[in-house]
């Protein structure tokens with residue numbers, strides 16, 4: 001009897017840049033997706049053994065448990081400053097921060113703006129989930145007008161609580177910023193585009209072309225009080241109109257380098 | 260090397276460079292600006308890192324990041340800026356990595372003024388940031404002493420994986436003195452077994468100050484404490500002047516100690532048996548030596564440019580055995596030697612009580628003086 005050998009056709013595996021540790025994220029949370037995209041890019045570019053990651057304070061505080069690279073854990077909002085310190089003494093290494101919207105756009109607004117203005121050659125993965133996930137879903141600087149959170153129980157009232165901050169647009173006004181884009185993680189097509197942007201952001205860094213940031217529209221099903229699927233739909237129906245996807249800043253040198 | 264005239268802040272900055280400083284991050288604040296300014300040209304000239312940060316908050320966290328790689332790093336500031344750094348200082352302490360900090364103290368609280376003060380003794384010696392941790396604090400009284408202390412500060416920070424603070428005041432930062440600078444040491448990054456500098460041919464490393472599991476955090480606290488015990492055993496430093504037969508011992512650190520030395524010399528010229536004890540390591544504090552001196556002297560006079568912050572440590576060491584008097588100037592006022600001499604003379608004839616309250620008594624005398 002003839003034996004039939006079916007050749008292995010491996011289509012999916014755990015990135016080498018991940019540790020074996022399972023993540024602690026809630027079911028359906030897109031933090032896990034964003035992590036995976038970063039790990040895949042680190043794999044593809046072979047960067048893991050010369051990368052130092054900087055974890056934020058927020059739900060991704062334990063990011064360092066999941067990435068198989070050197071990692072440090074910053075104080076709330078200070079990741080870009082810490083990354084600056086690392087990059088300045090290890091200019092040939094890859095330094096990235098991974099930050100939530102409370103971390104980056106509220107308590108850490110000063111640090112991120114100045115890191116971008118200085119053109120620090122670091123990469124920032126910015127998770128915009130329109131609330132403070134870790135502390136129980138309070139209002140974030142990115143919370144949409146009228147959006148209910150645990151600290152804006154009747155919906156964000158812009159009269160008293162101000163307007164949301166569009167981080168990509170804001171940072172794109174800075175001369176020092178090299179690559180600033182917004183993508184979304186709400187469906188596979190957008191996830192693929194997000195990965196491409198993350199790859200470009202790291203390429204910008206390896207080419208020494210300055211500050212790169214990828215804003216990722218993300219979900220927080222737990223604090224939004226939605227199923228994971230509804231949360232993804234909500235990103236599309238509510239966040240996309242307020243936070244348009246796009247390339248907000250691509251410095252001429254980056255275009256010229258054809259990354 | 261020949262002696263040259265140097266301004267305190269610049270000399271300290273240059274001494275740090277010569278001690279192998281690889282990266283400096285800071286923010287302008289008087290009276291420490293010359294440290295930042297000196298390094299703004301010196302560091303790039305040597306191909307080393309210099310960043311003027313957006314604030315002290317940024318500066319201390321840049322220092323935190325750079326220190327994680329094992330590089331020799333420092334920042335400097337003055338009182339309000341150090342307050343802003345306290346979050347980062349606590350994180351650095353909790354991460355157990357070496358950092359050197361220079362605080363050129365000025366008058367406070369609040370915005371205060373830019374005059375020399377010692378008002379931040381408690382802040383840096385007793386905590387400041389949250390959590391259980393200790394900082395090594397060294398207080399020089401001259402530019403030469405400060406310069407000689409810079410390599411030591413880095414060595415201690417690296418040896419004990421801790422923050423080492425060189426605590427001076429605006430007068431040491433601003434004045435000029437003839438000094439001899441140390442030889443240039445090469446900036447050679449050590450390959451520390453904890454440094455997060457890229458996981459090349461080794462397992463990856465994590466540096467963090469988070470221990471969610473309380474028993475793990477407790478272990479970390481105990482580890483810090485153990486290291487602190489070793490520091491207390493090995494790193495006490497102080498200077499003594501005319502103590503052999505001293506009946507009155509003046510105790511003061513930094514500039515207050517230096518001014519007090521002039522007063523002690525003048526008192527000796529008048530035949531008074533007075534000496535000076537000048538703690539150099541403020542943290543760890545030389546409790547044992549102070550206690551020993553209390554066994555020999557008739558009275559202590561503590562002199563500070565604050566409201567009696569180190570006085571508490573002296574009282575702890577003395578434990579009520581001899582009378583302690585206090586003389587302080589506050590808010591950026593530097594005492595003259597004559598003021599301290601007057602105090603020494605007053606004490607030499609006074610009928611001192613063991614149960615006196617040195618701060619309250621001093622305040623009564625101050626009120627008469629500062630009307």
Ligand SMILES: Cc1ncc(C[n+]2csc(CCOP(=O)(O)OP(=O)(O)O)c2C)c(N)n1
Nearest residue numbers: 057058059076100101102103131132133134
């Ligand atoms: C100085 C300081 N203030 C407040 C906190 C409490 N805190 C922890 S996480 C967090 C919000 C994080 O939200 P975000 O950055 O949006 O990340 P997410 O959890 O949504 O991923 C806050 C306020 C803290 N750890 N430190």
Ligand code: SF4
Nearest residue numbers: 026029059133220221
């Ligand atoms: S709280 Fe929200 S952001 Fe945090 S892990 Fe859960 S779903 Fe994700």
